[in-house]
Amino acid sequence: MAMEGYWLFLTLLVSALLVGFLSVIFTLVWVLHYREGLGWDGTELEFNWHPVLLVTGFVFIQGIAIIVYRLPWTWKCSKLLMKSIHAGLNAVAAILAIIALVAVFDNHNVNGIPNMYSLHSWVGLIAVICYLLQLLSGFVVFLLPWAPLSLRAFLMPIHVYSGLVIFGTVIATVLMGVTEKLIFGLRAPASYSTFPPEGVFANSLGLLILVFGALIFWIVTRPQWKRPKEPNSTLLQPNGGTAEGARGSMAANSGYNMDKSDSELNNEVAARKRNFALDEAGQRSTM
Amino acid sequence: MAMEGYWLFLTLLVSALLVGFLSVIFTLVWVLHYREGLGWDGTELEFNWHPVLLVTGFVFIQGIAIIVYRLPWTWKCSKLLMKSIHAGLNAVAAILAIIALVAVFDNHNVNGIPNMYSLHSWVGLIAVICYLLQLLSGFVVFLLPWAPLSLRAFLMPIHVYSGLVIFGTVIATVLMGVTEKLIFGLRAPASYSTFPPEGVFANSLGLLILVFGALIFWIVTRPQWKRPKEPNSTLLQPNGGTAEGARGSMAANSGYNMDKSDSELNNEVAARKRNFALDEAGQRSTM
Numbered sequence: 097m098a099m100e101g102y103w104l105f106l107t108l109l110v111s112a113l114l115v116g117f118l119s120v121i122f123t124l125v126w127v128l129h130y131r132e133g134l135g136w137d138g139t140e141l142e143f144n145w146h147p148v149l150l151v152t153g154f155v156f157i158q159g160i161a162i163i164v165y166r167l168p169w170t171w172k173c174s175k176l177l178m179k180s181i182h183a184g185l186n187a188v189a190a191i192l193a194i195i196a197l198v199a200v201f202d203n204h205n206v207n208g209i210p211n212m213y214s215l216h217s218w219v220g221l222i223a224v225i226c227y228l229l230q231l232l233s234g235f236v237v238f239l240l241p242w243a244p245l246s247l248r249a250f251l252m253p254i255h256v257y258s259g260l261v262i263f264g265t266v267i268a269t270v271l272m273g274v275t276e277k278l279i280f281g282l283r284a285p286a287s288y289s290t291f292p293p294e295g296v297f298a299n300s301l302g303l304l305i306l307v308f309g310a311l312i313f314w315i316v317t318r319p320q321w322k323r324p325k326e327p328n329s330t331l332l333q334p335n336g337g338t339a340e341g342a343r344g345s346m347a348a349n350s351g352y353n354m355d356k357s358d359s360e361l362n363n364e365v366a367a368r369k370r371n372f373a374l375d376e377a378g379q380r381s382t383m
Numbered sequence: 384m385a386m387e388g389y390w391l392f393l394t395l396l397v398s399a400l401l402v403g404f405l406s407v408i409f410t411l412v413w414v415l416h417y418r419e420g421l422g423w424d425g426t427e428l429e430f431n432w433h434p435v436l437l438v439t440g441f442v443f444i445q446g447i448a449i450i451v452y453r454l455p456w457t458w459k460c461s462k463l464l465m466k467s468i469h470a471g472l473n474a475v476a477a478i479l480a481i482i483a484l485v486a487v488f489d490n491h492n493v494n495g496i497p498n499m500y501s502l503h504s505w506v507g508l509i510a511v512i513c514y515l516l517q518l519l520s521g522f523v524v525f526l527l528p529w530a531p532l533s534l535r536a537f538l539m540p541i542h543v544y545s546g547l548v549i550f551g552t553v554i555a556t557v558l559m560g561v562t563e564k565l566i567f568g569l570r571a572p573a574s575y576s577t578f579p580p581e582g583v584f585a586n587s588l589g590l591l592i593l594v595f596g597a598l599i600f601w602i603v604t605r606p607q608w609k610r611p612k613e614p615n616s617t618l619l620q621p622n623g624g625t626a627e628g629a630r631g632s633m634a635a636n637s638g639y640n641m642d643k644s645d646s647e648l649n650n651e652v653a654a655r656k657r658n659f660a661l662d663e664a665g666q667r668s669t670m
Contacts, residue, residue: 210576215562215589222590257604261597268555268593275502275559279566289497302502303509306555310548317544 099168100320109167112311115304116156122301123151130294131281136199138206145199147273153192154227154266155305159312161185162263165323166315175326179239186231193224216272223265230258260313267309274302386455387607396454399598402591403443409588410438417581418568423486425493432486434560440479441514441553442592446599448472449550452610453602462613466526473518480511503559510552517545547600554596561589 099105127134127144134148135141164170164182204211212221237243237251278288278298286292315321386392414421414431421435422428451457451469491498499508524530524538565575565585573579602608 210578213576213578213582215558215565215586218586218590219558219593253605257601261600264551264555264596265593268551268558271502271506271555271559272562275562276566278502279563289500291497291500295500299502299505303505306506306552309551313548314544318540 101318102168105166105168105315105318105321108311108315109163112159112163112308112315115308115311116159119301119304119308120148120152120156122297122304123147126294126298126301130297138202140203142199142206143203146196146203147270147277149192149196149199150266150270150273151301151305153189153196154223155270155308157185157189157192158263158266159308161189162259162312163315166321171323178323183231183235183239186227186234190224190227190231193227197221197224214272214276216269216276219265219272220269223262223269226258226262227266230255230262260316263312264309267305270305271302274298388605389455392453392455392602392605392608395598395602396450399446399450399595399602402595402598403446406588406591406595407435407439407443409584409591410434413581413585413588417584425489427490429486429493430490433483433490434557434564436479436483436486437553437557437560438588438592440476440483441510442557442595444472444476444479445550445553446595448476449546449599450602453608458610465610470518470522470526473514473521477511477515477518480514484508484511501559501563503556503563506552506559507556510549510556513545513549514553517542517549547603550599551596554592557592558589561585 127148131144132140134144136145161182164185165178170178170181201211203209211217233251234255237248238255278295282288282292282295286294288295414435418431419427421431423432448469451472452465457465457468488498490496498504520538521542524535525542565582569575569579569582573581575582
């Protein structure tokens with residue numbers, strides 16, 4: 097499919113996949129090489145599932161779920177299929193996040209460590225609860241067929257906004273978690289402040305996760321990389337609209353070869369009116 | 384000035400100001416009531432300027448600087464004045480951030496504590512460096528009159544994106560800082576894990592800062608709350624444009640009373656063409 101800035105998109109997408117994948121690998125190396133490994137026995141081995149599952153699900157998979165509509169190769173797939181993939185990836189991330197919470201609560205309870213006292217735990221639990229609410233509301237409103245278009249149009253900007261705020265909050269929570277783990281885990285003689293290999297390694301993991309978030313945020317906020325509207329949508333038909341509008345829309349969908357002069361105006365008009373716009377079945381995300 | 388959703392904007396703005404102000408107050412109470420107070424002698428009193436200056440400048444003032452173009456009461460002010468205020472607020476925030484770094488390096492050096500070993504310090508220093516580069520490039524390209532419009536148009540989306548990523552990164556860094564300080568500062572008998580008042584209080588500060596960031600992010604990403612284009616801009620004149628475009632633009636600027644049917648089309652056209660649009664003197668931020 098034709099797409100503006102296709103090669104830049106591809107470069108950023110591959111970078112995001114690489115950095116995200118590397119984050120997961122770094123987390124695995126951290127717990128397997130520098131820490132005690134993995135297990136499910138209440139010890140540190142069980143705790144170690146916490147970072148592994150969260151970086152895999154809540155960072156990497158959630159990040160991919162956020163940009164899945166923007167993959168141009170999926171634009172010929174039905175919207176319903178893409179919504180299902182978006183919801184499915186987020187559901188997988190949610191399940192991994194819940195198992196990750198079980199792991200840490202289990203580990204704390206077995207070892208008599210109090211739960212929910214740190215800022216990391218407060219923000220993290222809020223993020224998980226908001227994520228589940230987002231998943232549920234998204235499923236009911238956007239995936240099930242019964243919600244009225246007006247409700248979808250009203251909730252779509254909120255859904256997009258919440259998704260990005262939750263994603264950013266998750267990244268902040270992971271960075272707090274890395275900080276906590278390094279301070280608690282690294283004690284004399286290899287204190288965090290003596291630049292031990294584990295500290296430098298886990299700091300680098302933190303940077304990777306930050307870069308991953310920044311890449312996803314760039315990809316998802318470029319208006320020209322949005323999935324095009326469904327051509328057969330009734331809402332797309334100009335209803336009292338003008339030839340300019342129709343020509344513009346078609347040109348936009350068939351190669352983006354419009355002149356620049358009137359794009360400014362449309363840009364302005366669109367921005368001013370976006371609040372009123374009935375989103376096409378609530379399927380178009382707008383920032 | 385007329386503005387879509389004026390009362391919602393006002394409510395969110397007042398909330399943001401309140402939450403931001405409360406964050407600064409909480410930080411002051413933290414260092415003055417729970418900690419050692421403020422001073423400039425290399426001790427903890429000097430360290431304490433670090434959180435106070437960063438929450439004041441790098442969180443609160445930076446947040447206000449981000450949304451300053453969106454205050455409808457400023458829409459009659461010249462764009463140059465608003466740019467100066469935007470740049471000025473960010474410059475103040477940068478100066479406070481630098482003093483905050485001096486405070487912590489001073490304190491570390493006097494007490495023989497290593498610098499730059501933690502993820503908090505890595506991410507924080509990267510954020511400050513990016514912020515200074517952003518400030519400098521913004522000053523040269525958007526405030527000084529010599530940059531060509533094409534450069535401004537090219538850099539504006541990057542400027543907006545970088546600004547938001549830096550702001551989010553700063554918030555994540557502050558949350559890591561709160562975490563570090565509570566773990567290091569609270570030792571037996573009042574360990575962080577026993578829910579001491581200071582821990583609960585500083586956790587609440589972390590939540591306030593997160594809410595502040597979320598409010599600013601909502602305000603700055605609503606397209607209908609953008610500052611309108613300058614009416615006398617030559618780029619606004621329809622150059623080979625159509626009556627639809629002109630009518631739409633005028634209607635949008637004088638009360639947003641257009642019908643919904645064609646807004647979808649314009650929306651789509653604008654999104655597809657935004658990449659091509661020469662931004663009016665690079666003054667219009669687009670996400």
